[in-house]
Amino acid sequence: MSSLSTPHLLGIKDLSPEDIGQIFSVADNFKEVINRPIKKVPSLRDITIANLFFENSTRTKLSFELAEKRLSADVINFSSSSSSVSKGETLIDTVNNILAMKVDMVVMRHPKPGAPHFLSRHVDAVIVNAGDGTHEHPTQALLDAYSIRENLGSVSGKKVVIIGDILHSRVALSNIFCLQKIGAEVMVCGPATLIPKHIAELGVQVSHNLREALNWCDVANVLRIQLERQEMAYFPSLREYTMMFGIDKRLLESLKKEITVMHPGPVNRGVEIASDAADSGQSIILKQVENGVAVRMAVLYLLAGKIERKG
Amino acid sequence: MKILISQAVITDLRHPDNGKKRDLLIEGGKIVKIAARIGDAADKTVEAPGLRVSVGWMDFRADFRDPGAEHKENLESGLRAAAAGGFTAVAVSPHTTPPVDNKGAVEYLLNRSRNSITSLVPVGSLSKGLKGESLAELFDMHSAGAALFGDDKRSIRESGLLQRALLYAKNFGGRIAHFPCDTSLVPNGQMNEGLQSTLLGLKGIPAMAEESAVMRDLALLEYTGGKLHLGPLSTAASVQAVKAARKKGLDVTCETTAAHLAYSDSALSGFNSAHKLMPPLREEANRKQLIKALAAGDIQIISSDHTPEDEERKKCEFDFAAFGTAGIETFFPLLWEALGDKVPADRLTAAFTTAPREAAGIPLPEIAEGEKAELTLFCTSGETDFTEKEGTPAGSPFHSKAYNIAERGKVLRGRVIGVLNRGKISLNP
Numbered sequence: 119m120s121s122l123s124t125p126h127l128l129g130i131k132d133l134s135p136e137d138i139g140q141i142f143s144v145a146d147n148f149k150e151v152i153n154r155p156i157k158k159v160p161s162l163r164d165i166t167i168a169n170l171f172f173e174n175s176t177r178t179k180l181s182f183e184l185a186e187k188r189l190s191a192d193v194i195n196f197s198s199s200s201s202s203v204s205k206g207e208t209l210i211d212t213v214n215n216i217l218a219m220k221v222d223m224v225v226m227r228h229p230k231p232g233a234p235h236f237l238s239r240h241v242d243a244v245i246v247n248a249g250d251g252t253h254e255h256p257t258q259a260l261l262d263a264y265s266i267r268e269n270l271g272s273v274s275g276k277k278v279v280i281i282g283d284i285l286h287s288r289v290a291l292s293n294i295f296c297l298q299k300i301g302a303e304v305m306v307c308g309p310a311t312l313i314p315k316h317i318a319e320l321g322v323q324v325s326h327n328l329r330e331a332l333n334w335c336d337v338a339n340v341l342r343i344q345l346e347r348q349e350m351a352y353f354p355s356l357r358e359y360t361m362m363f364g365i366d367k368r369l370l371e372s373l374k375k376e377i378t379v380m381h382p383g384p385v386n387r388g389v390e391i392a393s394d395a396a397d398s399g400q401s402i403i404l405k406q407v408e409n410g411v412a413v414r415m416a417v418l419y420l421l422a423g424k425i426e427r428k429g
Numbered sequence: 430m431k432i433l434i435s436q437a438v439i440t441d442l443r444h445p446d447n448g449k450k451r452d453l454l455i456e457g458g459k460i461v462k463i464a465a466r467i468g469d470a471a472d473k474t475v476e477a478p479g480l481r482v483s484v485g486w487m488d489f490r491a492d493f494r495d496p497g498a499e500h501k502e503n504l505e506s507g508l509r510a511a512a513a514g515g516f517t518a519v520a521v522s523p524h525t526t527p528p529v530d531n532k533g534a535v536e537y538l539l540n541r542s543r544n545s546i547t548s549l550v551p552v553g554s555l556s557k558g559l560k561g562e563s564l565a566e567l568f569d570m571h572s573a574g575a576a577l578f579g580d581d582k583r584s585i586r587e588s589g590l591l592q593r594a595l596l597y598a599k600n601f602g603g604r605i606a607h608f609p610c611d612t613s614l615v616p617n618g619q620m621n622e623g624l625q626s627t628l629l630g631l632k633g634i635p636a637m638a639e640e641s642a643v644m645r646d647l648a649l650l651e652y653t654g655g656k657l658h659l660g661p662l663s664t665a666a667s668v669q670a671v672k673a674a675r676k677k678g679l680d681v682t683c684e685t686t687a688a689h690l691a692y693s694d695s696a697l698s699g700f701n702s703a704h705k706l707m708p709p710l711r712e713e714a715n716r717k718q719l720i721k722a723l724a725a726g727d728i729q730i731i732s733s734d735h736t737p738e739d740e741e742r743k744k745c746e747f748d749f750a751a752f753g754t755a756g757i758e759t760f761f762p763l764l765w766e767a768l769g770d771k772v773p774a775d776r777l778t779a780a781f782t783t784a785p786r787e788a789a790g791i792p793l794p795e796i797a798e799g800e801k802a803e804l805t806l807f808c809t810s811g812e813t814d815f816t817e818k819e820g821t822p823a824g825s826p827f828h829s830k831a832y833n834i835a836e837r838g839k840v841l842r843g844r845v846i847g848v849l850n851r852g853k854i855s856l857n858p
Contacts, residue, residue, distance in 0.1 A: 131628070209746060230746040231630040232700030240744075251748070253630030291630055315635070319624045 121423035126238050126245040129254035130295035138300055142264055144416035145409070152188060152411060161419050162191035167223040168216050171197045171248070175227050177383055177407065178248050178258070182225050185414035194221070209233060210240050217243055222425045223418070226250075244421050252286050258382050259292035261413040263300060265406045266337055269378055274301030279331045281363060282341030282390055283312045285352070289341060289382050294322055307331035308363060311352040328363050332373050339380040340365060340391050356389055366392035370400060378402055431456050432854060433471035434806065437482035442775050443783065444796055453482065455802045458852030463798055475856065477846055479810035483778045484794040485517025485803040485850050487550070489684055489785040490661065490732035491757055492581075493519075496537070497526025502737035502830050504538070507757070508545040510829035512855045514733070514758040515805045515845035516781075517547055520789060523554040524581035530554040530565040535573040546853040550789055551575045555594050555605060561585050564594060571601050576789040577658065579606030582707055582752075584642060586612065588649060595655030604656040604682075604788060609642035609667070610708065619748060621663075621694040621709040629700065631747065634709050636664040643667045647674045650681055658788050660684030661734055663708035665718035672727045682788040684730035687760050688835070690719055691767035702743055702750035703835040706734075724772045729784040731764065731777075733757040737831030744832075755831030762813040762841035774809050806846035806856075814840045 122140065124132045151159055167186050171179055179197075186193045196216060213224060223244040226234050231253035238245045249255040267273050278297050284290045284306045297304050298321060305323040306313060318324050325331040332338055343359060353359050370377070379391070379401045387393050396403060434453040439446045452467035453460055462469070493507030502510075511519045521538060523529035529538065535551045542549040553570035555578045557563050567578050578598060585591045585607060594605050615634045620626050622633025643659060647670060650657045662668055662683050671683040688706055693713040696704040704710055722728050736753025743750050756763060760781075768777065782805075786793050794803035815836050818824035827834060847856035 208741070210744075228746070230748040232747040235700045236746055251630060252632075288630060291627075314627050315622060315633070316624050316627045320627060 122420050125421075125424050126234070127256050127417055127421060128234050128238060128245065128247050130256045130259050130292045130299070131254070133256075133299070135299045138260065138263070138296065141260055141413065141416045141420065142267060144419060145264055145412040148188075148415040148419070149409065149412040158188050158190060160190045162186070162189035162422055164192075165223065165422055165425060166192045166194070166221045167225060167418070168221045169193065169195045170213065170216065170224055170226045171195075172226070172228045173249070175249070177410075178227065181407070181410040182248060182414055185411050185418060188411070189415055189418060191418070194219075209237065213237055213241050217241055223422065244425060246417065246421065249288050251288065253288055254292045255288040256292050257410070257414050257417055258289050259296035260417070261406055261410040262293055262339060262380060262382065263296050264413050265380065265402055265409045266302075266378070268405070268409065269402050270336065273297065276302045276337060277305070277335045278302050278337045278339060279305040279307050279325075279335040280339045280341065281307045281328065281331065281365070283343055283352075284308050284317060284341075285312045285314050286344050287341050293339060294320055305331055305334060309353050309359070328365070329369070332369070332377060335377055337378045337380060338365070339382070341382065342384060343386055343390055360389055364390060364392065365395050367394035367398055370395055370398065376400060380406060383407070430473065431469070431471040432849070433467060433469070433474045434482055434804075435474055435476040435480070437480040437806065439796060440481045440483040440775050440778055441782070441796055442779050447775055453796075455849060458802055460796065460798055460800050460802050463796070473854070475806060475846065477808055479808045480846065481774060481807050481809065482796065483805050483807070484782045484796060485848060486515045486778070486781045486805045487518040487520070487785040488514070488516045488733050488735065488757060488760070488781065489520050489730050489788070490522065490686070491519050491735035492522040492524060492737065494737055495525065500830070501739050502755075504541045504549070506828060506830045507735070508542060508547045508549070510735075510758050510827065511547045512545075512848050513828050513845070513857055514760050515807055515848060516757065517803050517805065517848050517850040518550055518786075519547060520550040520552050520577065520785070522581045523552050523579070524559060524583070528554050528559045529570075529575070530557055530559065532566070532569045532573040535570050535575045539574050546848060546850050546855050548850065550791060552577045552579060552606065554578070555580045555585065556590065559583055561587065561590065564590070564597060567594070567598055567603060568601055571603055576791055577604050577606045579608070579658075582608045584608050584610040584612060588645060591646065592649050592653055595649060595653040595657060599653070599655050602656070602790065604658055604790065606658040606660070607646055608661070609639055609646050609659055611638045611642045614638035614641070617748075618709075620697050620705065621711045623694060623712055625694045625697060629697070636666065636711060636715075639664055639708055640666050640670065643670050647671070647679065647681065650674070650679050651677070656680045658682045658684065660730065661686045661689065661708060661732060662728075663689050663711050665715050665722060668719065668722045668727050682729045682784070684732055685719055685723075685728050686732050686734040687756055687764045688734065688754055690716065690723065690731065691763050692716070700747045702745075702747050703754065703833060705747065705750050705752055706754060707752035720768060720771055723780065724776070726776070729780065730788060731780040732785075733760040735829075736833070737829060738833045740832040753833065754835045755829050755833050756835065758827055758829060759815060759834065759836040759841065761807060761845055762843045763836055765809060765843035766841040802849045804849045806848070808844045808846060811844045812840050812842050813844050816840065
C-alpha cells in the first residue's frame with residue numbers, strides 16, 4: 119500500500135504537492151467506487167476509527183463516518199459540544215480512555231488550534247484533523263481543490279478568491295496552503311476587521327471589494343459567516359455584511375465571465391450567498407459534498423497504510 | 430572560615446581592576462584582601478578555568494508562588510534555584526494568593542528568607558488585591574521593606590490610577606513598576622501577531638498593544654515627574670521610546686527577559702507551549718534589535734521572569750496553556766549562549782547587578798576590601814548540561830519545582846560556579 123509522507127493528517131502545511139496528487143488520484147478511484155451499485159470496499163477491515171467531535175458538526179462528521187463505513191472500518195463516535203476540559207478531564211485522558219479500547223485512528227474536531235498536534239505527540243494512534251479551531255481543516259481544503267480540479271480540469275494557474283470571515287476560518291487557511299502548493303493563485307476578500315493583518319505574508323492578495331475580487335477570479339469560495347466564533351462585533355449587522363459581501367445571481371451575471379461558486383457549508387442563505395446564486399448552474403456546492411466522501415476515503419486509506427494492527 | 434577565590438577576573442564596570450585577574454580572601458562574610466596573588470592558607474579555595482567574579486546578581490522579576498500555589502514553587506525551592514542560577518537577590522512578584530498588598534505580606538517574605546543565602550526583595554502591589562481599582566498602602570509596605578510597586582503582569586487599564594500611583598510614590602521616592610499592555614487590543618491573544626500566528630491560526634498579540642501602552646505610560650510619567658520602570662518589554666520600538674524619554678530626562682528604566690533575547694516566535698511552531706510567554710516572543714529581526722539595544726545600554730535590566738507552572742498548566746491544548754517559563758536556573762547560560770560575544774561580560778552583568786539595584790533603590794554591593802562579600806562566581810567558558818540523568822534521585826539538574834523549564838535537556842555555554850552572601854557560600858556541583 120502506498121502512503122503519505124506524514125504519519126498523521128494534522129494540516130495541509132505538512133503535505134507535499136506529491137501527497138496531494140496521490141490523495142487526488144486515490145480519490146478518483148473511490149469516487150468511481152461510491153457511484154457503483156455496491157459502494158463498499160474491504161480496504162480498512164479490522165481497523166477501528168474513533169470520530170471525536172468536541173465541537174458541533176453535521177456534515178463533516180457524516181462525511182467521515184460514511185467514508186469510514188464505505189471502507190469497511192469499525193467506527194465509534196464521541197461527541198461533546200463543550201470541550202471535555204470543562205468537565206475537568208484533560209484531552210489526553212479522554213482520548214487515552216478511548217484508545218484503551220484498541221482504536222487505530224482518531225478523527226478529531228476540536229475548538230482549539232493545535233489540539234490534534236498536541237494529541238499526536240502524546241497518544242499512540244493515527245490522527246486526522248477534522249478542524250482545529252481557527253487553524254486548519256485539511257480534508258475540507260483537499261475536497262475543495264479536488265472539486266476545482268474536477269470542474270475546471272486542473273488547479274494549477276487558476277485564480278481562486280476566498281470570501282468572508284478569514285480571521286476565524288480554518289477553511290481559509292487550509293485552502294490557501296493547499297491551493298498554493300498545487301499552483302493556484304489565491305486572493306482573500308472580506309471586511310478589513312475579518313482579515314488577519316499578516317495574511318499577505320502568506321503570498322495571497324487581499325481585497326475589500328467584492329466585485330473587483332469576483333472579476334479577477336475563476337473560482338469564488340464563499341465562507342460561512344461564523345457568528346458563533348466571533349467574541350465581539352467585527353461588523354455592525356448581518357444586513358450590512360450582505361450589502362457589501364453578499365453574492366447573488368444578479369452580481370454573478372454582471373461579471374465579465376462565468377465563474378465557479380463554492381461554499382463549504384452550511385450555507386447561511388441570504389447572508390453570504392443568496393439562494394438564486396447557491397442553486398445556480400455555476401454552483402458546485404453539492405458536488406463538493408459528494409467529493410468530500412471520496413477524498414476522506416482516500417486520506418483514511420493512505421494513512422491506514424502506516425498502521426500495524428493492534429494485538 | 431577563610432575562603433580563597435583564586436585568580437578570578439573581576440567583572441564589574443565600576444571597578445578599577447575590571448578585567449584583571451585577582452585573588453580574593455573572604456573571612457566572616459567579608460572581603461578581607463584583594464591582590465594579584467594571595468599566599469595565605471584558606472579553609473576552602475575556589476578555582477576554575479576562566480573564573481570570573483562579579484557582585485552578586487539580582488533577578489528583577491521572579492514569581493515564587495508562595496503563598497498560594499506552593500505546589501508549583503515555594504520560597505525554599507525558589508531561593509535554592511535562585512542561588513544555583515547565580516542570584517544573591519531576587520525581586521519577587523506580588524502576584525501571590527493572597528497578593529502582596531499589605532505590610533504583613535511584605536514581612537512574611539522577609540521573615541521567611543532571612544536565613545537563605547539569597548535575599549528577597551519584596552515588590553508591593555500597586556492596587557489593593559491587584560484589582561487595578563484603588564491604591565494599596567504603598568508607604569506602609571515601603572516602610573516594611575518593599576522596594577518597588579506594581580501589579581506584576583496585570584497592566585493598569587485606568588490611566589488615572591497609574592497617574593496617582595506615580596504621584597503618590599514621590600512622597601517617599603518609590604518607583605512604580607508597570608507592565609505595559611493595552612489588553613483591549615489582545616482579546617484571547619496567544620502569541621506574537623505575525624506570520625507565525627497566522628500560520629498557526631492562533632490569536633495574535635500585536636506589538637502595538639505594548640507600544641501604545643508604553644507611550645501612554647511615558648506621557649503619565651512626564652506629567653507626574655515620578656519614577657517608573659517598564660517591563661518586561663518585548664519590542665525594540667518600546668525600548669526606543671524609553672530611550673527617548675530618558676534622553677528627555679525622565680526617570681524611567683526598562684527591562685527585557687533572557688528568553689526574549691534568546692528566542693523568537695518561530696520557537697512556537699508546532700504549537701510548542703514551552704515558549705508561550707507574556708509578553709510574547711517576537712520576530713527574529715526584533716530579537717536582534719533587542720540585543721543591539723542591550724549592547725548600547727538602552728535596555729538597563731535583564732530578568733529571568735521565572736514563572737513556574739505545573740504539568741497540568743503546560744501539557745495541554747495551546748490556548749489553555751499558561752504563559753511563562755521557569756528560567757531562573759538557566760538564566761546565564763541561556764543568555765550567554767544566545768548573545769555569543771555580542772555583549773561583553775562586564776556590560777552584560779551590569780544588567781543584573783547594578784541596574785536592578787539602582788532601579789529598586791537598594792544598596793549596591795562592592796568588590797572591595799572591608800566590604801560584605803555579596804559575590805557571584807561564574808565562567809564564560811565551558812558549558813552547563815541541563816539534561817536530566819535518569820535513575821538517580823539527584824539526577825535532576827534543577828532545584829525549582831517547575832515543570833515548565835524550556836531549557837530542560839539542553840547544553841548551554843557558560844557556567845555559574847556559585848554565590849557568596851550573608852556569610853554563606855553555595856557552590857554548584
